[in-house]
Amino acid sequence: MIVLGLQGSPRENGNTNFLLSEFLKEAEKLGAETRILKAAKLKISPCIGCGTCEKTGFCFFNDAMSKEFYPMLREADIIVAATPIFFYNTTAQLKIFIDRSQALWSRKYRLKLVDPGSKTRRGFFLSLGATKGKNLFEGISLTAKYFFDAVSSDFSGSLTYRRIENKGDMKKHPTVLDDVKKEAGRLMSPFTGRKKILFACTQNACRSQIAAAFARYIAGDKIEAVSGGSKPAEKVNPVMVKVMQEKGLDMEYLSPKSIDTAIEKVSPDISITMGCEQKCPNISGVKKYEWDIPDPAGESLHFMRNIRDMIEKSVLKLVNEL
Numbered sequence: 001m002i003v004l005g006l007q008g009s010p011r012e013n014g015n016t017n018f019l020l021s022e023f024l025k026e027a028e029k030l031g032a033e034t035r036i037l038k039a040a041k042l043k044i045s046p047c048i049g050c051g052t053c054e055k056t057g058f059c060f061f062n063d064a065m066s067k068e069f070y071p072m073l074r075e076a077d078i079i080v081a082a083t084p085i086f087f088y089n090t091t092a093q094l095k096i097f098i099d100r101s102q103a104l105w106s107r108k109y110r111l112k113l114v115d116p117g118s119k120t121r122r123g124f125f126l127s128l129g130a131t132k133g134k135n136l137f138e139g140i141s142l143t144a145k146y147f148f149d150a151v152s153s154d155f156s157g158s159l160t161y162r163r164i165e166n167k168g169d170m171k172k173h174p175t176v177l178d179d180v181k182k183e184a185g186r187l188m189s190p191f192t193g194r195k196k197i198l199f200a201c202t203q204n205a206c207r208s209q210i211a212a213a214f215a216r217y218i219a220g221d222k223i224e225a226v227s228g229g230s231k232p233a234e235k236v237n238p239v240m241v242k243v244m245q246e247k248g249l250d251m252e253y254l255s256p257k258s259i260d261t262a263i264e265k266v267s268p269d270i271s272i273t274m275g276c277e278q279k280c281p282n283i284s285g286v287k288k289y290e291w292d293i294p295d296p297a298g299e300s301l302h303f304m305r306n307i308r309d310m311i312e313k314s315v316l317k318l319v320n321e322l
């Protein structure tokens with residue numbers, strides 16, 4: 001279970017940083033792997049509204065947002081956006097990140113592609129401001145709602161605090177730690193107890209990626225799917241991406257991993273190999289199933305479609321058996 005925290009304040013060790021850190025600590029206690037992006041440190045260009053993503057699905061800028069942060073958003077099960085109120089909204093630094101999610105909005109609404117994590121991913125926001133006005137969080141609530149929709153996550157709640165101004169104010173708040181514990185537990189409850197399944201093949205460029213994507217899409221509430229390869233390729237197979245797009249599923253921003261990397265933070269209950277010539281290693285204590293799926297590397301589009309359909313059927317059968 002991956003929880004991605006977006007820290008919107010430029011103030012080091014300020015109130016937002018405290019609130020998000022406590023939230024992520026709770027998430028870790030509940031078994032999550034946490035990652036954090038500090039908006040003020042990200043070297044990304046603001047959106048220029050050029051419309052490239054609306055036509056192609058890709059941002060005009062090939063910077064860290066395109067190379068690292070879209071993949072991180074896609075991989076996350078939970079996205080927690082945290083920001084102080086600056087003029088009734090998020091900070092400019094976080095807003096740059098949010099605006100760049102327009103490329104993911106375009107893939108969803110213009111290209112009509114479905115992110116395999118979209119049915120299970122949840123979004124949560126944390127915010128605080130110095131004043132006590134009734135409307136203090138109205139602006140950020142709307143921004144958060146549309147951001148979470150763009151990154152295909154269900155907007156699942158928020159924690160907001162008024163009269164938090166100077167460094168240390170958040171820490172002194174009488175209920176903050178209880179609030180965080182309660183909300184983190186509620187947010188993560190659908191993800192705990194899922195069966196952890198490793199899908200493995202040789203290159204992690206086609207078969208195991210397809211299997212993990214179908215498992216996540218069809219049964220993300222029951223299965224935590226990871227995938228890896230015994231000899232990972234440099235990038236996923238573009239023919240695989242194409243045939244999955246034919247099913248409406250968006251495989252962009254995925255990259256092959258080794259089996260070791262795939263299970264570094266997730267101890268699988270089951271490992272499923274695709275029946276490669278080169279046998280995947282046994283993982284001690286893990287039940288292993290072997291599917292018989294031919295290797296589509298270098299084969300035709302038609303062949304890849306058959307592989308996709310075979311894997312989809314196998315995943316459906318697996319889900320029914322679970």
Ligand SMILES: Cc1cc2nc3c(=O)[nH]c(=O)nc-3n(C[C@H](O)[C@H](O)[C@H](O)COP(=O)(O)O)c2cc1C
Pocket residue numbers: 009010011013014015016017083084085086087088089128129130131132136164165166167
């Ligand atoms: C540029 C700027 C704009 C701000 N705008 C607001 C505002 O509109 N309403 C409010 O209640 N507080 C506002 N504040 C106060 C911050 O939200 C508050 O100090 C907060 O605790 C800072 O959080 P941090 O320590 O995480 O940076 C503003 C602060 C700055 C620096």
